Amino acid sequence: MTIPETTNTTRAANPSAIFAPGLLDGQVVLVSGGGSGLGRAAVLELVALGARVAICGRRADALEDTAASAGAACSTHVCDIRDEDQVDRLVDDVLARHGRIDTLVNNAGGQFLAPAETISPKGFRTVTRLNLDGTWLMTHAVATKAMIPAGPDGRPAGGKVVSVTLSPHHGLPGMVHSSAARAAVENMMRELSIEWARFGIRLNAIAAGQFATDIFMTKYPRPMVDAAAGLVPLGRLGTPEEFAWLVAYLASPAGDFFSGSVLTLDGARDNHTGPWPAAGSADAAGNPLTEARQTRDPSAQAPR
Ligand SMILES: CCCCC/C=C/C(=O)SCCNC(=O)CCNC(=O)[C@H](O)C(C)(C)COP(=O)(O)OP(=O)(O)OC[C@H]1O[C@@H](n2cnc3c(N)ncnc32)[C@H](O)[C@@H]1OP(=O)(O)O
Numbered sequence: 001m002t003i004p005e006t007t008n009t010t011r012a013a014n015p016s017a018i019f020a021p022g023l024l025d026g027q028v029v030l031v032s033g034g035g036s037g038l039g040r041a042a043v044l045e046l047v048a049l050g051a052r053v054a055i056c057g058r059r060a061d062a063l064e065d066t067a068a069s070a071g072a073a074c075s076t077h078v079c080d081i082r083d084e085d086q087v088d089r090l091v092d093d094v095l096a097r098h099g100r101i102d103t104l105v106n107n108a109g110g111q112f113l114a115p116a117e118t119i120s121p122k123g124f125r126t127v128t129r130l131n132l133d134g135t136w137l138m139t140h141a142v143a144t145k146a147m148i149p150a151g152p153d154g155r156p157a158g159g160k161v162v163s164v165t166l167s168p169h170h171g172l173p174g175m176v177h178s179s180a181a182r183a184a185v186e187n188m189m190r191e192l193s194i195e196w197a198r199f200g201i202r203l204n205a206i207a208a209g210q211f212a213t214d215i216f217m218t219k220y221p222r223p224m225v226d227a228a229a230g231l232v233p234l235g236r237l238g239t240p241e242e243f244a245w246l247v248a249y250l251a252s253p254a255g256d257f258f259s260g261s262v263l264t265l266d267g268a269r270d271n272h273t274g275p276w277p278a279a280g281s282a283d284a285a286g287n288p289l290t291e292a293r294q295t296r297d298p299s300a301q302a303p304r
């Protein structure tokens with residue numbers, strides 16, 4: 001089934017504060033983790049610019065909430081990006097619904113905060129599966145099903161991939177699993193930007209600094225959150241809209257010559273290395289802080 005191209009009547013209510021309406025008319029963008037935080041902000045910006053957007057995540061209610069704000073140009077797809085079959089089905093469904101995928105935004109990801117010596121093999125695997133394997137499964141499925149096959153002119157359709165990684169690059173104590181996985185994702189984007197240039201696929205990473213999303217403000221230990229802005233040379237956290245604008249820029253024709261780049265969006269956090277422990281990062285003995293356990297995967301609610 002296809003839905004009509006976005007028109008002014010289906011455009012999201014709030015216009016972009018930066019870009020002209022219609023910038024992304026006719027484009028289809030798939031955003032993983034579009035139900036919350038940075039992903040949600042990107043969805044609203046992309047729809048405001050005329051794109052049709054498919055969003056995926058594990059929680060249907062979060063996806064529906066974003067779709068309710070985004071309007072008819074947004075479709076929702078429950079999918080765990082760590083599961084190969086679910087990812088295959090997702091991409092097939094998005095193609096059946098929208099007919100094409102111009103840009104994939106690999107935004108779904110995350111980690112738990114814990115000192116490295118306390119992280120079990122399963123815990124390490126959980127985070128690398130989500131951030132590295134999940135990003136690979138999505139990138140591979142979208143490339144092989146939507147971007148490498150021939151478009152209307154008989155040549156590979158091409159497209160863009162934007163993957164969210166993490167700043168600071170020089171290591172976030174308590175996040176060894178995520179730091180490792182995000183570095184791998186950045187090199188995945190670099191490597192594929194060479195291999196898949198022949199298909200017209202551009203791949204970049206956005207290394208996100210600290211952004212004031214709901215989860216960032218509530219998930220981590222309070223001292224760490226309270227200290228975060230003070231570690232940013234520009235003196236504040238990023239806003240989800242600032243992330244969304246960069247995604248929209250890369251998806252637009254202005255982004256066509258970017259490939260294999262890591263765009264660090266962090267208020268200069270990456271360039272700042274103070275003494276260890278940094279404010280709010282460790283307890284009195286110098287151990288990285290530990291976050292409380294939480295479960296967001298509905299299928300994992302059963303007692304362990
Ligand atoms: C100043 C700080 C800078 C921070 C910069 C970065 C910020 C952000 O990225 S903000 C966005 C954060 N968003 C997320 O993290 C969302 C996604 N996260 C999750 O879904 C979970 O946190 C997940 C990554 C742990 C995955 O969840 P799930 O698949 O449901 O995994 P389980 O809860 O079943 O756990 C599996 C396994 O992992 C180990 N583990 C989980 N939590 C902890 C913990 N708090 N401490 C230690 N170990 C943990 C553990 O081995 C679990 O297995 P079992 O023990 O058998 O349950």
Ligand SMILES: NC(=O)C1=CN([C@@H]2O[C@H](COP(=O)(O)OP(=O)(O)OC[C@H]3O[C@@H](n4cnc5c(N)ncnc54)[C@H](OP(=O)(O)O)[C@@H]3O)[C@@H](O)[C@H]2O)C=CC1
Nearest residue numbers: 033036037038057058059080081108109110208210211213
């Ligand atoms: N906020 C920040 O300061 C920073 C964020 N980042 C990264 O930016 C991205 C967005 O972060 P933010 O918006 O703050 O956090 P959120 O937790 O709000 O976003 C993560 C999204 O990923 C989805 N997700 C998680 N696991 C899976 C899975 N297995 N399959 C499908 N979807 C999944 C979640 O949906 P659901 O739970 O429904 O599956 C959620 O919508 C993440 O990769 C994060 O690690 C990086 C640096 C800093």
